[in-house]
Amino acid sequence: MGKRRHVNYTDSTRYYDWLGRAKEDINCAGILHDARACHNAAAFHCQQCIEKALKAYILLKSDMLLDGHNLTWLCRRAMKYDDRFDEWLDESALLNKCYIETRYPADLPLELTDGEVARFYTMARDMYEFICGEVDFILQKGMAHPGQKEN
Numbered sequence: 001m002g003k004r005r006h007v008n009y010t011d012s013t014r015y016y017d018w019l020g021r022a023k024e025d026i027n028c029a030g031i032l033h034d035a036r037a038c039h040n041a042a043a044f045h046c047q048q049c050i051e052k053a054l055k056a057y058i059l060l061k062s063d064m065l066l067d068g069h070n071l072t073w074l075c076r077r078a079m080k081y082d083d084r085f086d087e088w089l090d091e092s093a094l095l096n097k098c099y100i101e102t103r104y105p106a107d108l109p110l111e112l113t114d115g116e117v118a119r120f121y122t123m124a125r126d127m128y129e130f131i132c133g134e135v136d137f138i139l140q141k142g143m144a145h146p147g148q149k150e151n
């Protein structure tokens with residue numbers, strides 16, 4: 001079973017569980033975005049989608065579940081297996097601000113507009129689709145880590 005950077009016995013070490021939850025997050029973000037409601041929650045689900053999708057990809061390639069929420073750091077870890085993830089560094093940096101700032105009150109609150117949420121959603125959806133395409137390719141070519149079996 002997959003190795004972990006930090007031990008947390010409650011998280012799945014199956015890549016497809018992480019990808020499934022990423023899909024739930026992007027679907028939630030889409031619903032909230034389309035309703036023009038709960039901007040902070042929509043942005044948070046965008047961040048969560050990419051965090052889980054990147055963890056799924058890295059888990060599939062390395063059999064290691066990484067701990068952490070910094071999308072740029074996770075994107076750099078993914079670049080160890082495919083340098084095309086460097087195309088997503090800017091997006092990952094922008095989506096990082098949706099992790100803490102969208103969930104907790106601050107002295108300088110994050111005031112998101114419809115346009116910003118739309119941009120976050122588009123970034124997350126595009127990045128999610130890219131990662132899913134990479135996962136499909138890895139599975140088709142038999143390039144997954146031996147510890148990760150197809151679901």
